[in-house]
Amino acid sequence: xxxxxxxxxxxxxxxxxxxxxxxxxxxxxxxxxxxxxxxxxxxxxxxxxxxxxxxxxxxxxxxxxxxxxxxxxxxxxxxxxxxxxxxxxxxxxxxxxxxxxxxxxxxxxxxxxxxxxxxxxxxxxxxxxxxxxxxxxxxxxx
Amino acid sequence: xxxxxxxxxxxxxxxxxxxxxxxxxxxxxxxxxxxxxxxxxxxxxxxxxxxxxxxxxxxxxxxxxxxxxxxxxxxxxxxxxxxxxxxxxxxxxxxxxxxxxxxxxxxxxxxxxxxxxxxxxxxxxxxxxxxxxxxxxxxxxxxxxxxxxxxxxxxxxxxxxxxxxxxxxxxxxxxxxxxxxxxxxxxxxxxxxxxxxxxxxxxxxxxxxxxxxxxxxxxxxxxxxxxxxxxxxxxxxxxxxxxxxxxxxxxxxxxxxxxxxxxxxxxxxxxxxxxxxxxxxxxxxxxxxxxxxxxxxxxxxxxxxxxxxxxxxxxxxxxxxxxxxxxxxxxxxxxxxxxxxxxxxxxxxxxxxxxxxxxxxxxxxxxxxxxxxxxxxxxxxxxxxxxxxxxxxxxxxxxxxxxxxxxxxxxxx
Ligand SMILES: Cc1cc2nc3c(=O)[nH]c(=O)nc-3n(C[C@H](O)[C@H](O)[C@H](O)COP(=O)(O)OP(=O)(O)OC[C@H]3O[C@@H](n4cnc5c(N)ncnc54)[C@H](O)[C@@H]3O)c2cc1C
Ligand code: SF4
Ligand code: SF4
Numbered sequence: 001x002x003x004x005x006x007x008x009x010x011x012x013x014x015x016x017x018x019x020x021x022x023x024x025x026x027x028x029x030x031x032x033x034x035x036x037x038x039x040x041x042x043x044x045x046x047x048x049x050x051x052x053x054x055x056x057x058x059x060x061x062x063x064x065x066x067x068x069x070x071x072x073x074x075x076x077x078x079x080x081x082x083x084x085x086x087x088x089x090x091x092x093x094x095x096x097x098x099x100x101x102x103x104x105x106x107x108x109x110x111x112x113x114x115x116x117x118x119x120x121x122x123x124x125x126x127x128x129x130x131x132x133x134x135x136x137x138x139x140x141x142x
Numbered sequence: 143x144x145x146x147x148x149x150x151x152x153x154x155x156x157x158x159x160x161x162x163x164x165x166x167x168x169x170x171x172x173x174x175x176x177x178x179x180x181x182x183x184x185x186x187x188x189x190x191x192x193x194x195x196x197x198x199x200x201x202x203x204x205x206x207x208x209x210x211x212x213x214x215x216x217x218x219x220x221x222x223x224x225x226x227x228x229x230x231x232x233x234x235x236x237x238x239x240x241x242x243x244x245x246x247x248x249x250x251x252x253x254x255x256x257x258x259x260x261x262x263x264x265x266x267x268x269x270x271x272x273x274x275x276x277x278x279x280x281x282x283x284x285x286x287x288x289x290x291x292x293x294x295x296x297x298x299x300x301x302x303x304x305x306x307x308x309x310x311x312x313x314x315x316x317x318x319x320x321x322x323x324x325x326x327x328x329x330x331x332x333x334x335x336x337x338x339x340x341x342x343x344x345x346x347x348x349x350x351x352x353x354x355x356x357x358x359x360x361x362x363x364x365x366x367x368x369x370x371x372x373x374x375x376x377x378x379x380x381x382x383x384x385x386x387x388x389x390x391x392x393x394x395x396x397x398x399x400x401x402x403x404x405x406x407x408x409x410x411x412x413x414x415x416x417x418x419x420x421x422x423x424x425x426x427x428x429x430x431x432x433x434x435x436x437x438x439x440x441x442x443x444x445x446x447x448x449x450x451x452x453x454x455x456x457x458x459x460x461x462x463x464x465x466x467x468x469x470x471x472x473x474x475x476x477x478x479x480x481x482x483x484x485x486x487x488x489x490x491x492x493x494x495x496x497x498x499x500x501x502x503x504x505x506x507x508x509x510x511x512x513x514x515x516x517x518x519x520x521x522x523x524x525x526x527x528x529x530x531x532x533x534x535x536x537x538x539x540x541x542x543x544x545x546x547x548x549x550x551x552x553x554x555x
């Protein structure tokens with residue numbers, strides 16, 4: 001299955017992936033409307049320190065500890081992608097306890113969110129990858 | 143290969159997944175005593191609280207889950223005994239099921255200590271099953287006029303308290319230990335959480351037990367008495383071992399399994415709350431009654447039943463929970479050297495021992511806690527990472543560049 005892979009050697013620390021993610025999942029028609037003057041809470045997040053930076057989002061594990069820990073059945077695997085049904089989620093944070101990458105977080109409205117490879121929004125392919133100007137994030141089969 | 147799974151909870155789901163990962167077609171029969179499809183057992187308090195619905199709770203797995211996996215599920219049926227020689231299971235209906243591989247996923251039963259006068263209390267229940275939740279809901283009614291008494295301030299008792307507080311006139315909790323959540327929190331964290339729960343309106347009676355019940359009144363060991371209308375017993379649970387005993391499996395408080403989830407009897411496996419297994423650190427047999435453990439043991443058992451090779455040697459206690467908006471995540475053991483930090487309402491406790499993160503607890507700010515959990519579970523040598531950095535915030539930056547490249551660019555794990 002195609003996944004998002006990150007190579008920190010190419011990361012510029014520009015945070016564009018975070019913006020593209022926030023926009024893609026905002027349901028808004030323009031990036032300006034979605035992001036202007038807002039504190040964004042993207043599903044991909046940059047870690048940075050000294051001169052190193054890299055993006056972290058869900059790895060869509062073949063052995064997803066989040067799914068195995070979820071008490072509500074909100075997390076599931078569909079064709080290899082790990083998806084979340086926010087409607088079922090009760091916010092217990094067992095998934096946050098279990099994920100070794102720290103890839104789940106609370107959204108602006110407080111519900112649990114994670115990267116779903118843009119499978120559920122209008123774009124269909126990961127927008128963080130589209131937004132990365134230096135190919136530090138790629139979407140491919142490995 | 144014919145598979146039989148006894149029990150219909152999280153361990154059974156794991157077992158089905160494990161079997162089907164290796165064997166796509168061998169017939170699986172599941173026997174579950176509860177007359178419901180798979181449901182998230184921990185959701186019963188959220189149901190009472192109105193944070194989930196019955197439909198969602200019962201949709202823990204999709205409606206066609208069993209059909210798609212070739213599982214014949216007998217629900218509302220109990221297994222009576224296992225004949226390991228003849229490789230059959232006798233059901234309470236009289237039906238006899240032959241098996242080639244059997245998995246015991248029968249969970250645990252609430253433990254009720256002897257208490258004088260308990261038999262005379264009519265409005266009482268445990269808090270383990272959906273039927274318990276329904277019973278409790280009916281006893282409380284809608285008038286908000288019932289005084290609830292919960293015996294036990296463990297996770298189950300306190301989740302119950304959260305579930306019913308808004309629907310009861312009052313909630314009192316009696317606990318024998320001198321602090322709340324004694325099995326889930328380190329001693330220094332209990333008072334913080336207690337204060338938070340008290341602020342919501344729950345009253346605690348710690349270091350006390352019920353000496354005697356009279357209709358409508360509980361007399362406490364400390365001399366006081368509490369009037370109540372509805373009683374919830376949440377003192378603890380005991381692994382269900384009767385079926386394992388009938389099959390002559392080794393039982394020590396729970397069904398003893400190894401890291402392949404095998405019992406002592408050939409072709410019989412067990413998983414979840416009914417088991418005890420050697421602690422990866424100490425070797426001592428112990429239960430681990432949490433949902434992730436049930437799923438993962440179940441999967442291990444399933445794979446091995448189907449002829450695969452799976453080892454589950456990374457079991458660690460871990461809990462994520464929350465009360466009235468205060469989130470908490472903890473894992474491992476609260477022993478060794480303590481690092482404590484406090485920022486605003488957030489508390490962090492890290493316990494290090496022998497170059498490992500032995501355990502941790504986060505209260506309030508639980509962001510990316512799984513990175514800590516992984517250090518505990520993987521027994522990562524702290525000398526191999528930048529511990530000072532990760533101590534401040536859970537982050538992948540604390541790992542070496544090679545390790546990071548593997549984590550973020552390597553094949554998915
Ligand atoms: C209120 C509550 C809150 C909880 N919260 C959490 C939480 O937040 N996080 C967490 O990790 N864990 C939590 N737990 C614990 C978690 O639910 C259990 O660890 C988990 O359900 C264990 O799964 P299991 O499959 O081993 O057993 P169970 O889920 O108990 O399933 C066992 C099944 O076997 C059936 N059975 C028993 N005997 C027989 C028989 N003879 N024949 C046929 N069937 C039989 C039982 O009826 C039952 O349906 C909570 C538990 C409760 C009660
Ligand atoms: S959320 Fe975490 S555990 Fe779950 S699939 Fe993604 S990376 Fe893996
Ligand atoms: S927070 Fe939601 S998605 Fe995460 S484990 Fe709990 S119920 Fe499942």
